[in-house]
Amino acid sequence: MTLDIRASRGGLGADLRNTAQVVVAPLQAAVNAVVTPVVSFSDGLSNLAGLREENQRLRNRIESLEREAAQVGHLEAQVSELETLLALRLGEDLYQLAVSAEVTARGGTLDPTLTINRGTGDGVHPGQPVVDGQGALIGLVSEASEAGANVIPITSRRAPAVTVRLPDGQRGVVTGQGAGALELSILEASDPVEGGELLVTYGPYGDSNAYPKDLDVGIVAEAAVPQFGIISVRVEPMGDLERLEYVAVIPWPSAPSPQLGDGEFPGLSEVGAGSADRGGETDAGT
Amino acid sequence: MASLRFLLSLVLVMVAALVQTSVFHSIRPFGASPDVVLLMVVVGAIWLKPEVAVLLGFLGGLLLDMLGSAPLGLSGLAFTVGAYVTVRSRDRFNYGLPVGVMTVGGITLVMLVTNALIGTLFGEGTLGNPDIIRTLLLVPMYNMVLALGFLPLADWLFSSVAGPRHTWSRSRL
Secondary structure, eight states, X not given: OHHHHHTTTOHHHHHHHHHHHHHHHHHHHHHHHHHHHHHHXXXXXXXXXXXXXXXXXXXXXXXXXXXXXXXXTTHHHHHHHHHHHHHHHHHSHHHHTXXXXXXXXXXXXXXXXEEESOOGGGTOOTTOEEEOTTSBEEEEEEEEOSSOEEEEETTSXXXXXXXXXXXXXXXXXXXXXXXXXXXXXXXXXXXXXXXXXXXXXXXXXXXXXXXXXXXXXXXXXXXXOOBTTBEEEEEEESSOSTTOOEEEEOOSSSSOOTTSOTTOOHHHHHHHHOOTHHHHHHHHHO | OHHHHHHXXXXXXXXXXXXXXXXXXXXXXXXXXXXXXXHHHHHHHHHSXXXXXXXXXXXXXXXXXXXXXXXTTHHHHHHHHHHHHHHHHGGGGGGOHHHHHHHHHHHHHHHHHHHHHHHHHTTOOGGGOTTHHHHHHHHHHHHHHHHHHHHHHXXXXXXXXXXXXXXXXXXXX
């Protein structure tokens, strides 16, 4: 384990991991082909049974949203703006190049890693962001073999921090806190943060090039005011990692950076550094 | 016979790893899934010599590590501890199925806590996860439910394939 950590996930450890995943991937796909329809069927049955509860939950959710709409006068304008952004984003070349993939496996009991059925052969490389069907950021490719790749969810403590922008233009950093939880930290905060505010990725321009611009990251769970100029508040991730079946990998960057060693996790080094190389990628990508 | 038992245990662990990473990525009642690899390690460790049982635990954990992205050996170490605890407590499997099932639950809890502790020491922050308590409660419970079926099944399987058990674990479950 120490050897693996000191080798930065490269070398013999990475080779062993890649080999194991190449061997097991077809078996996992075969098992999934059998199990997924059964699970979907049972999910459907359980959904029928829980329809009333779900209906009540949705009603409560609507009431909550209506209250939020009343509190925030500009919400409609913001929604309209976000919808426009979403439509624009989907039209960009970068998103047209996104590689769709199926989540075929998950790590061990305490390992949040997701495995997808697309790898370097499909243009998937370590460091590339992964989004769900709604375009929300769910993680980053940590390792990729020829036919598959591992994805570290942003909720994992192993995932690199995400620089985000708030609706009022403030910038903060979102870090994973473990299963299903994120935390927003704003240093030198000037204004309070309201619950329900949408956080989007800050890049690619400015100080953070690790992610494309305006990917949905999460929603601020509760209001918070600066204490000694610092805000630290819980964030609900946008992506539902528990029920994730299909994802898209954004070619960002389109190929591994040449100066990184084998198996090195690019996202980890790029968050703080904001590599100039990505600037070139930005121009090419968009 | 000993090598046949080990081979059978290894096959069970490999199948369990496949099931764990594929089937249980979509079946996660209440946000957690059973740890079938550990269950197979426990089942195998009941029948194997102590040194071989510990080796089986390490290999099972290492296989899981290789299929995920955690540091290689993290689960390996935790499963080794799980196999060691099984070896030390396998007398309890002679007191009947209820005691055996509870022992499986205890071993699962010990392994999970070990995994979380080591993971935290190596920067995984596992103990800081908001869901860690839920995981520590649910996974042993799921394993106990599965053990209700798997312990007698394994008893039958190992008996029919590799002969009767050793004197130190002669009673049937």
